[in-house]
Amino acid sequence: MQTTELANWNQFMELTTQLDGWAFRGQQNAQWRLESSLSRYMRDFVGDRSQWRAREERAIRVFRRKAHNFLAHPNILADDLRCLALMQHHGAPTRLLDFTKSPFVAAFFALERATGDAVVYALNTPALWNNRARPKADPVLTRDVIDPRVPGHFERYFFCNTHEVLWSGEPTEMDDRLVAQSGTFVVPGVIDKPLQSILDGYESNEELLHQIVLPARIRMDAMKWLYRMNITNASLFPGLDGLARSIGVELEIVWSGMMQAQ
Template identity: 50%
Template sequence: MAARGERKPSYPVFRVETWDRFLKLITGPTYLNWAFRGERDERWPLYSSLSRYLRDFGVDRRAWAEQESRILRIFKRKAHQFLDKPPDSDDDFQWLALMQHYGAPTRLIDFSWSPYVAAFFALERTLADGVVWAMNPARIHTGHSPERTRMDPRLRGNFRRYFLKGRYRIIWMNEPQTMNSRLIAQSGTFAVPGVLDLPVEEILGDRNQENILAKIVLANPVREVGMRELYRMNITHATLFPDLEGLAQSLGYELEFHWAYDPRTMRPYRT
């Protein structure tokens, strides 16, 4: 429920208290073809890492386009030292996906076609209530936006034309032509906002979002059962990040889990 003076969101907000309730919600017919993103704090607006960085460190909005262009240019000029086969120099979207892969702040927002992968990212490191955002790619484009094929940032020049200058209040969603191992493992896709100073829910806020966006709040008690069930499904850092870094990160949850007993209570499981 919205607080007094707060505008009630036009997208549905669900608060689930159990893992079973989450499963019932995301396996129903409504969200079959949607994409999902997990965040470990449901209070966070749906911003890109680039938006958060620019806002948090006080970069003047008038400099945002030039600074984004600058880090893209720097990465292109220097990354070749570490790449066997760099993307084409004018394939900006492929370069952005590569930057995202290695942790650079970009305007790309990670989503997954799997609600279970999103739930993992919502629950794995949270101490609060996590959230799974759901978005319907088929409905995110408005009649006031350029046509989807025309604005496709994978096409030469389109990223700079439609996105970099921040003139279009739009969201585009899809994958790069060439997908890396992490994107494949996570059933990943990207949402690309046309502006950086608004979160996704506000970019889409000029119309009824009932069939466009949904927010599923996972109350903290969901974590214990949810993480155990995701582990049993083999959804872990080691499988979602199939490299040495992912393996190392996966050991955190191993501290909480044992096949023979509950490490929190030291009680053996029933046989």
């Protein structure tokens, strides 16, 4: 994995222009591993890895048994990827990793609450989609073969936690938040390894993962640019919750600008 530590915000815009079609994920701490919320939860609270599959399956089963009480169309729970996306949307630990097709949305999520160096990861999804990158251990497991939107594929290729593969894409139907954020998901076949380690097992002539470190010193300049681009919590999280979450940036960006103007 190549790493670029930015000297300024303009360098981020120049670099991401070269990564056309890639997917991006922002994390507010450059030291955090690139892994799912489920991976972190299992590692921290379920020490016996032999139980991980049963625990994950039970969590999904419990959600399916109870979530129908709050849904206008509970039939979506039968679709594995849509069910996991719904769980993720409402804060449950899942194996999905949120990515976005917009490097600027990723930068916002990385920087909004960052107090030190943040990071944006860029994933070469075109290479994965077009099978220019394949797992060395089992090259027949291409993106189309393991597609979790196909009934039965989650059970066969993901819940077993034995296939070191990645799939990226969206459910067949996207909710408003996923649309607003230009969102996409990355689904790992194993949850005991970070994405970097899984990609190390892929064969490709292309770079598959690029780490872009955003030093704390460029945060204010970057946040001002993102604000001008209307990338805020209010635009990324449609509804009153997003508006309320956006007030922090309003305090930081707008009021500091007004004070300087006086």
